[in-house]
Amino acid sequence: MKKFLLVLLASLMLYACEEEKKEDLNFTNYNIEKAYEKCDPETGNCTFVNINFPVAKGNEAVAKKINDSVEQHIIQIVAGFNPDDNPKTMEEMVDGFIANYASYREDFPDTDIPWEATVFAEITSGSPKLLSIDFNSYTFTGGAHGYGSNTYMNFNPETGEVYTHKDLFTAEFKDFVEKDFRNKEDIPQDENINSTGMFFENDEFHLPANIGFRDDKLILTYNPYEIAAYAEGQKTYEYGLEEISEYLKIDFSATE
Template identity: 35%
Template sequence: MSFKISRLLLLLIIFSGCKKDKEEEKISAALRFEKESLIKKAGENCDTADYDCTIIALDVVRAAGTKGVANQINRTLDEHIIKLISSEEDPQINTLDSLAEKFLTDYREAAENFSEEPPWEAYVNEQVSFRSDSLISVKIITEIFSGGAHGYKTLTFLNFNPQSGEILSKNDIFEEDFTVFAEQKFRQQEEIPEGDNINSTGFWFENETFSLPENIGFSEGNVVLVYNSYEIAPYAAGDIVLEIPLEEVRSFIRIE
């Protein structure tokens, strides 16, 4: 009798696990992504060949199909863009439309105070760079000029759990020893001898210790590590990007 009960419990556990997996697959499959564009301009020559005007152009992805999950992803993506472009924390800037209006308003105020103020520009391009049943990676390229000596360009990634829409952190995705492996790859790419200090060729790693970047994403076939300008090197160095084949990283990944 006890043997039969044990078998029954085992079958129930297996069945429950399979049912959960199928439900998660349905959620992931129902989720889809569409492109959406928002463009706003301000200036006298916006519609002429001179094109001497302030512009903000947001080419973003929109999740749809699974309402709760989609809303969570879209809200996180919008908050990320607002944080990148907005010059101040303002609770009234809570949508991409309000962000665009504030960008144009800030330019007009700057132009009134400084007659030589050149037009401002902000461009955002989002795309889903990788998708599986356990992870969705969104690649975000941002280019901004809002006065000053030069503009700046950033490449960022946001990684989502497709079942919940929540952000996946580096610790959610990677085992601890991935850092050691990534350092080896970084040293090879940047030609830093194994026995030398990680900053021996001019990098700015804190406490002279290698660390993973803030931005890690996935593209088809690769894990992408992105150190943006000023993160570990001067602005002139630009973005430092390390791409590692996914097959070489699988043993360091926590999720399926």
Template identity: 45%
Template structure:
């Protein structure tokens, strides 16, 4: 009898471990805040912050973890001073407005509105990977604003962030470097920085931001990462079919 109970228990455990994980469901989180200081609504010339991003709707640990990564990412994108403890996107939005108004009061002649806007979208979703793109436009005074495109890649079963090492084999880096050199006319026998790039240690590195789409993979170097601001953003784009053999999880 004990053996039968043990067999039944093991079977139940086996079935439980292989139970399909429900697909994540996303809604849109939308936060907007506008300052009334130096605001001219008719000309749409007001300081504002807008956040419109995918938000996992479940109440489980997986959804909460994924959302916390999204929240942390957006705070790092917009918190240009990186000097305050911001624990929510609502807190971030209010702090952005407060900082502008404090600056406007301190400098009476300061009347140029600030702007911050982040828009996110799911660009790829499968049983093994969710890729989310974030478009940032930020202006807090100065000669010019800043724009960037960043990506977060998640394990759909756990909500955990996936690193480049978990996504690609080591050979992918060599594959990407060859394409980078070809696109930027850098001879194979020359230093990767020989034409003006500034990769750390004079060695090619994959960017922090790699995004997935149904038919392509995008490697994105944002302004200042490997070149001056005047060079703008630099991208490598691979067709999904040619990059597939380097994937570890897809």
């Protein structure tokens, strides 16, 4: 009888594990807002933070990995401008941003230029093999202008791990993009990549850090300052997945 109970318990545990593996991820949107002295951002003269992002639910272990990665990425976007800040949570980050502005106002009481930090994160592509999230952000903490950017995170929805470029693309993909980049930016194929004024480090082309998926397209984004002057703005290049299928390591036709 005792042996039977042990076998039954083991079977139930195995079944529970299998059910957890099969449990689908689902997402809800979450919003965090805070304003300096409860001012109204709609007035246009208000320091505020507004963060909107998806929160994963379902498979607990996978959801936690995704949520932790998303949280740390947003913290880096907003708090990265101040190396003295080291918030552990988004709530700490938001409070710190407002507190830094309050301190700034104390040091410069005659200045009332408001600060701003906004992040809108959305799922732009989802399949059994890949989950892509686009973080559209803008921060302003004084100076001549703010900084807007699009950054991406690509997840393995089965494990919650973040894909690297090497996980997603073959080595030949870089050569394909460089040739197309030179054509679109009027840089001769046999000239130095920086010959027309680009800022590539060590005079060598590199893929952008920010590559994401949106529906049936691949998006490559160089944000301001990454390869060109701020005045050049953001440089974005799109490719249909069919066009680059030979360079992809993930089978987007998979349904399970």
